[in-house]
Structures are given as C-alpha cells and as structure tokens.
Amino acid sequence: MTQDWIEQFTGLSRLEPGIKDLLTRKSSVLSVPEGTIIFGPGKAAENLLLLLKGRVRVQQLSESGREIVLYRVEAGQSCVMTTACMLAHEDYSAEGIAETDVRAVAIPSAVFDDLVSQSVAFRNFIFSAYSRRITDLFRVIDDIAFQRVDIRLAQKLLELARGDDHVKATHQQLSVELGTAREVISRQLGEFQRRGWIGQSRGVVDLIDRAGLERLAALDSGQNPSAIMHDAAKGKDPARR
Numbered sequence: 001m002t003q004d005w006i007e008q009f010t011g012l013s014r015l016e017p018g019i020k021d022l023l024t025r026k027s028s029v030l031s032v033p034e035g036t037i038i039f040g041p042g043k044a045a046e047n048l049l050l051l052l053k054g055r056v057r058v059q060q061l062s063e064s065g066r067e068i069v070l071y072r073v074e075a076g077q078s079c080v081m082t083t084a085c086m087l088a089h090e091d092y093s094a095e096g097i098a099e100t101d102v103r104a105v106a107i108p109s110a111v112f113d114d115l116v117s118q119s120v121a122f123r124n125f126i127f128s129a130y131s132r133r134i135t136d137l138f139r140v141i142d143d144i145a146f147q148r149v150d151i152r153l154a155q156k157l158l159e160l161a162r163g164d165d166h167v168k169a170t171h172q173q174l175s176v177e178l179g180t181a182r183e184v185i186s187r188q189l190g191e192f193q194r195r196g197w198i199g200q201s202r203g204v205v206d207l208i209d210r211a212g213l214e215r216l217a218a219l220d221s222g223q224n225p226s227a228i229m230h231d232a233a234k235g236k237d238p239a240r241r
Contacts, residue, residue: 059094
C-alpha cells in the first residue's frame with residue numbers, strides 16, 4: 001500500500017519517514033457497505049479507523065432506552081470513541097454505523113500503541129483530533145441540557161437537508177438525532193407545519209419556508225418562544241428582538 005492516503009489527514013504528513021513506512025506497512029484499507037454496524041457496546045476496539053470516504057454515525061443507547069447521536073465521522077477524520085477505547089484498553093460503550101458506503105484505513109491496536117509511544121508527530125495527531133471531538137461532545141451535552149428543542153430541531157433540519165429542501169427522516173430518527181422523545185419531535189414538527197415552515201409526508205420533511213427555520217435556528221435559548229412564534233407568524237425577524 002502506498003503512502004498517498006496519509007496526505008488526506010492533517011498532521012500525518014509530518015510523520016518521520018520511518019514512521020510513515022511502518023504505518024503503511026502495518027495498516028490496511030477496507031471497505032464496508034452502507035448500514036454496516038462497525039462497532040458496538042461491549043466489543044473491543046481492534047483497529048483505529050481513519051476515514052478516506054463516506055460517513056459513520058456514532059450513537060449511544062441510554063439505560064432508559066433512549067438513543068442519541070453523539071457525532072459523525074467524515075472523510076479525513078478518525079473516531080474519538082475508538083481512540084478513547086484504545087488508549088484505555090476498554091470496550092466500546094457506543095455504536096458506530098456506516099451511513100454511507102465507507103472506505104477507511106485500519107490501524108491495528110498494537111501498531112497504534114507502538115506509534116503513540118514512538119512518534120511525537122503521531123501522538124500530536126491523535127490527541128489533537130481527540131481534543132477537537134471532545135469539544136464537540138461537550139457542545140452536544142450543552143445543547144441537550146440548555147438549548148430549546150424547537151431551536152435544535154430547526155438547526156438539525158437545515159443541517160440534514162444539506163442544501164436541499166427535503167429531509168428523509170422519520171420522527172423517530174429525528175428524536176435520536178436530538179436525544180429527545182419521538183412525541184416531542186412530532187409535536188414540534190406539527191407546530192412548524194402550522195406556521196407554514198415545513199410540509200410532511202411519510203418519512204420526509206419538506207422545507208417550505210427555509211427563511212423561517214433559519215431565523216429560529218439563529219436564536220439563542222434565552223428568548224421567549226411565544227414571542228418568536230408570534231413574530232414569525234407576522235413575518236417579522238425575531239432575531240432582531
């Protein structure tokens with residue numbers, strides 16, 4: 001295997017030549033189809049995956065049975081859950097699912113341990129990615145604890161639309177994305193539809209008034225929801241309140 005894939009990851013290009021050679025010789029490139037469960041609770045972390053192509057969703061199931069999406073791993077990134085498990089030599093506590101077809105580099109745990117101890121550049125790469133993702137996880141916790149669901153739902157719909165006007169997701173899937181109950185999502189989507197911001201069909205949410213959703217998504221959680229909806233209904237910009 002050549003070293004071409006190394007250039008896709010910021011930090012790895014600065015590895016010492018000998019370390020690059022070891023990394024490419026001991027690692028392998030694998031492909032998994034969409035929908036594959038890559039790892040799950042109770043399983044050992046055998047390889048650190050560096051994504052070359054595709055997207056992996058990492059989610060966790062609480063003791064109460066509620067699911068929540070923690071983060072997604074995109075091309076050019078590594079999985080912080082896997083990193084944490086490999087550093088601590090512990091099993092996974094979450095689940096990783098391929099949202100698309102995935103192509104990734106697999107670094108065996110023994111090679112990972114050797115490189116972390118031998119190479120400052122590799123160690124910096126690992127911990128820089130780790131710290132960035134931990135910051136993202138704290139943001140998720142902050143959103144769940146302090147941010148209003150209507151604002152978070154508007155933000156999530158715009159994010160999942162990816163520039164389109166259609167979001168292919170059920171109420172249950174959206175509840176997993178936001179870590180809340182399906183009934184809460186259904187009620188909030190009904191309110192969005194009543195305001196003329198969205199339309200709904202089976203498994204699809206159509207963004208009819210993207211500007212209305214964007215106004216709500218741009219607000220902070222300290223503003224009064226009734227006033228926001230009142231202004232939106234009159235065509236005012238609640239962000240200027």
